[in-house]
Amino acid sequence: xxxxxxxxxxxxxxxxxxxxxxxx
Amino acid sequence: xxxxxxxxxxxxxxxxxxxxxxxxxxxxxxxxxxxxxxxxxxxxxxxxxxxxxxxxxxxxxxxxxxxxxxxxxxxxxxxxxxxxxxxxxxxxxxxxxxxxxxxxxxxxxxxxxxxxxxxxxxxxxxxxxxxxxxxxxxxxxxxxxxxxxxxxxxxxxxxxxxxxxxxxxxxxxxxxxxxxxxxxxxxxxxxxxxxxxxxxxxxxxxxxxxxxxxxxxxxxxxxxxxxxxxxxxxxxxxxxxxxxxxxxxxxxxxxxxxxxxxxxxxxxxxxxxxxxxxxxxxxxxxxxxxxxxxxxxxxxxxxxxxxxxxxxxxxxxxxxxxxxxxxxxxxxxxxxxxxxxxxxxxxxxxxxxxxxxxxxxxxxxxxxxxxxxxxxxxxxxxxxxxxxxxxxxxxxxxxxxxxxxxxxxxxxxxxxxxxxxxxxxxxxxxxxxxxxxxxxxxxxxxxxxxxxxxxx
Numbered sequence: 001x002x003x004x005x006x007x008x009x010x011x012x013x014x015x016x017x018x019x020x021x022x023x024x
Numbered sequence: 025x026x027x028x029x030x031x032x033x034x035x036x037x038x039x040x041x042x043x044x045x046x047x048x049x050x051x052x053x054x055x056x057x058x059x060x061x062x063x064x065x066x067x068x069x070x071x072x073x074x075x076x077x078x079x080x081x082x083x084x085x086x087x088x089x090x091x092x093x094x095x096x097x098x099x100x101x102x103x104x105x106x107x108x109x110x111x112x113x114x115x116x117x118x119x120x121x122x123x124x125x126x127x128x129x130x131x132x133x134x135x136x137x138x139x140x141x142x143x144x145x146x147x148x149x150x151x152x153x154x155x156x157x158x159x160x161x162x163x164x165x166x167x168x169x170x171x172x173x174x175x176x177x178x179x180x181x182x183x184x185x186x187x188x189x190x191x192x193x194x195x196x197x198x199x200x201x202x203x204x205x206x207x208x209x210x211x212x213x214x215x216x217x218x219x220x221x222x223x224x225x226x227x228x229x230x231x232x233x234x235x236x237x238x239x240x241x242x243x244x245x246x247x248x249x250x251x252x253x254x255x256x257x258x259x260x261x262x263x264x265x266x267x268x269x270x271x272x273x274x275x276x277x278x279x280x281x282x283x284x285x286x287x288x289x290x291x292x293x294x295x296x297x298x299x300x301x302x303x304x305x306x307x308x309x310x311x312x313x314x315x316x317x318x319x320x321x322x323x324x325x326x327x328x329x330x331x332x333x334x335x336x337x338x339x340x341x342x343x344x345x346x347x348x349x350x351x352x353x354x355x356x357x358x359x360x361x362x363x364x365x366x367x368x369x370x371x372x373x374x375x376x377x378x379x380x381x382x383x384x385x386x387x388x389x390x391x392x393x394x395x396x397x398x399x400x401x402x403x404x405x406x407x408x409x410x411x412x413x414x415x416x417x418x419x420x421x422x423x424x425x426x427x428x429x430x431x432x433x434x435x436x437x438x439x440x441x442x443x444x445x446x447x448x449x450x451x452x453x454x455x456x457x458x459x460x461x462x463x464x465x466x467x468x469x470x471x472x473x474x475x476x477x478x479x480x
Contacts, residue, residue, distance in 0.1 A: 001087050003052045007467075007474055010043040010431065011095065011102060013172065014119045014369035015280075015386040020359045 026060045027428035028053060031468040032334050034475075038429045038467065041103075044096035045186045045355055047471045051076050059088060076235070098438045104419050107365045112479065115414065117164040118369065119172035120157055121376040121387045122190070124149045125183040129214045131249045132305045134279055134315055137178060142391040146184040147379035154190040157377045157398035160161040160199050164403070169182055172206045176376075180346070181215035191227050201345040210234065210277075212246070213230030219264050225344020229273060233262045236278035237304060245281060245315070264300060273301040275349060278304040285324045288332035295339070295346045303349030306458055308440050317454055326461045333465035353432065353466040365435040371413025385413055388439030414440065416448050423451045 012020055025040040037046040048056070054075070058068045065085050073079055091097035127146045128135070153236040158173065173194065175187050179234050187209070191340055194205040209224060210232040224231050235258060236242040243253025266274055276299045281289035291304045306325070309316040318327065332348070359366075368374065371385030378390055381400040389395040398405040418424035418435045436459065440452035 001090075003049045003084050004087050004091065005043040005047045006091070006472070007470055008043065008097075010041065010361045010364070012258065012359055012363050014172075014374040015434075016251065018118065020357060020363070 025101065025426070025428065026056060028060075028278040030466055032337065032472060034468055034471045035111055036464075037097075037426060039091075039097050039099055040431065041101045042062060042096050043355070043358070043431055044091075044099075045467055045470070047206050047475070050073075051080055052088065055084045055088060056097075057082070070124055077305075089289040097292060098119050103365060107362065107417055107419060112165070114408075116166035116168050117161055117375060118168060118170075119174070119375075120154045120161050121176050121374070122149060122157055123153060123177060123376060123378050123387070124154070124175050124187055124190075125178035126178045126379050128152065128177060128212070129180050129182065129248065130132070130181045130212050130246055130254055132178070132212075132246045134281060134309060134313075136308075136388060137240045137390075142378070144180075144391055149186060151186050151189050151193075151375075151381040153377075153379065153381045153400060154186055155193055156381060157198060158190065158194055158205075160400050162197060162203060162401060164329050165203070170204050170206060171206070175207065177210070178339070179212055179214070180209055181211050181220060184215070184220065188223060192349060204449065204456060206230075208232070210368055212254065213261050214254060215217045216258070216261045216265065221268055224265075224342060225268055231265070231269070231274045233258075233265065233274060234278070234279070234293070235259065235262060237284070237287065238293045240279075241284045241290055242278070244277070244283065258420070259297070266301075275303050276303045277349075280304055280305040280318055281305050281309075283315055283317075284323060285321055286328060287325075288328045291332055291348060292335065300346045301349075304348055306455070308437075308443070308452065308455065310443075319454065322454065322457055325458060329458070329461045329465050330355045337469055337476075339383065340473060341476055350462045351466040351469055353463070353470065355467075355470055361431070364434055367417060368437070370438055372410055372477075385409065386439060388436045388437070389442070392442075406417055412448065420449055421451055423453075427456070427462045429456075432463045433459045 027038040027040055029036055029153055035050060037048055037056055039251055054072055058071060069081050090096060125148050174387045179185055185278055185365050186464050191207055198205050206229040206355055207227055208230040209228050212234045236245055237256045244254040246254050248254060262276060278290060280290060284290060287304055291302055307315060311318065336348060374386060376384045376387045376390050377400060382396055383398040384390045384395055396411040397407060405412060416438060418430040421435050424430045424435050436451045436455055438448040441450045442448050442454055444452045
């Protein structure tokens with residue numbers, strides 16, 4: 001895209017903004 | 025829901041419900057703002073035709089349309105019903121905070137535990153009580169294998185032998201019950217020595233070392249009871265400790281107050297002293313305290329967070345980067361939406377244990393009798409407290425529903441809410457303002473580093 005760059009490509013331990021082993 | 029903002033030269037659009045982050049040019053930034061107001065594509069073209077060429081406007085609108093169709097822009101909130109079902113599930117206990125010592129050798133002015141005593145009496149946890157706590161955790165953890173135990177205080181090193189004995193007991197029990205204990209320790213460093221470091225490097229998955237930053241800042245807030253500061257005693261030991269852990273699996277952790285609103289200097293001071301894992305966090309205190317953060321302090325604090333983020337980007341590019349706890353964010357492999365919306369686990373998956381074995385929802389509730397929920401002998405005797413915490417999430421808090429940061433903070437700290445509003449179903453307003461700024465800064469850092477990677 002010329003105008004937009006998307007950094008990521010939504011719809012565990014106690015603690016959030018945490019890495020999930022099952023969501024890698 | 026869209027949240028768009030400009031920071032450090034970047035135009036950033038956060039699509040809140042998908043968690044997608046878009047770095048855009050001025051044109052798209054303006055286009056999205058109008059689309060978010062409900063304007064049609066034709067109206068957008070009319071409103072922006074004097075600022076941008078028609079061809080570019082058409083391109084920008086097409087790109088926005090493509091992202092919307094891909095489910096990463098202007099997405100709807102479809103999570104409320106799912107979270108209600110999720111919260112109804114049976115939970116297990118995953119972690120305990122052991123108050124191994126309700127006593128301290130410092131007299132920090134801002135300590136919520138009041139010189140370690142938690143509004144009560146001085147006490148050290150006995151091995152027997154600690155053992156029962158570990159047994160309680162094993163028995164109430166269901167099928168879960170990984171269990172966490174934090175040695176907390178007061179100052180845990182004032183009861184060091186019991187810490188070591190409990191680690192040994194935990195290691196014996198984990199083999200018998202197919203569990204894996206992850207032990208952590210928080211210390212003010214006064215009693216830290218080679219023997220403690222060696223033991224921790226073998227057994228503690230993480231250590232938290234309390235230091236506020238610059239010497240004058242630290243010594244003012246963290247004096248000994250006789251009045252003199254503790255900085256000179258602890259700094260060399262903390263540096264040795266961090267080095268011995270290969271600069272990982274630790275945090276130097278400080279607190280900033282009304283007296284050092286220029287706290288980015290404290291963060292950078294710690295970085296310049298060689299620490300690579302740093303957390304400097306806002307004090308939470310009643311407004312009447314002279315060191316408390318006030319509404320009027322907010323503009324300076326927010327500017328300070330921006331300044332720190334920009335400096336961190338600069339240092340990262342120079343190969344001198346460091347980790348700042350509140351700017352860590354995982355945009356690609358972060359937790360699922362259930363975890364994000366249901367909160368930290370206090371009162372359900374995480375409990376605090378006093379030296380005499382009482383159970384509370386977390387370390388910040390210790391001493392508030394209303395939240396005494398059981399003990400290590402009888403277990404949970406007030407399941408209604410568990411239910412109260414279980415039913416607390418971003419959809420039950422009015423302030424959180426329309427907040428762009430809800431997927432990153434999960435509704436904030438229950439203890440802060442209780443201390444400021446008398447209920448866990450609210451949110452601590454100054455904390456919310458700071459959290460929103462930190463999320464913005466954390467995302468900007470990701471954008472800047474991605475930009476840098478593209479250029480290399």
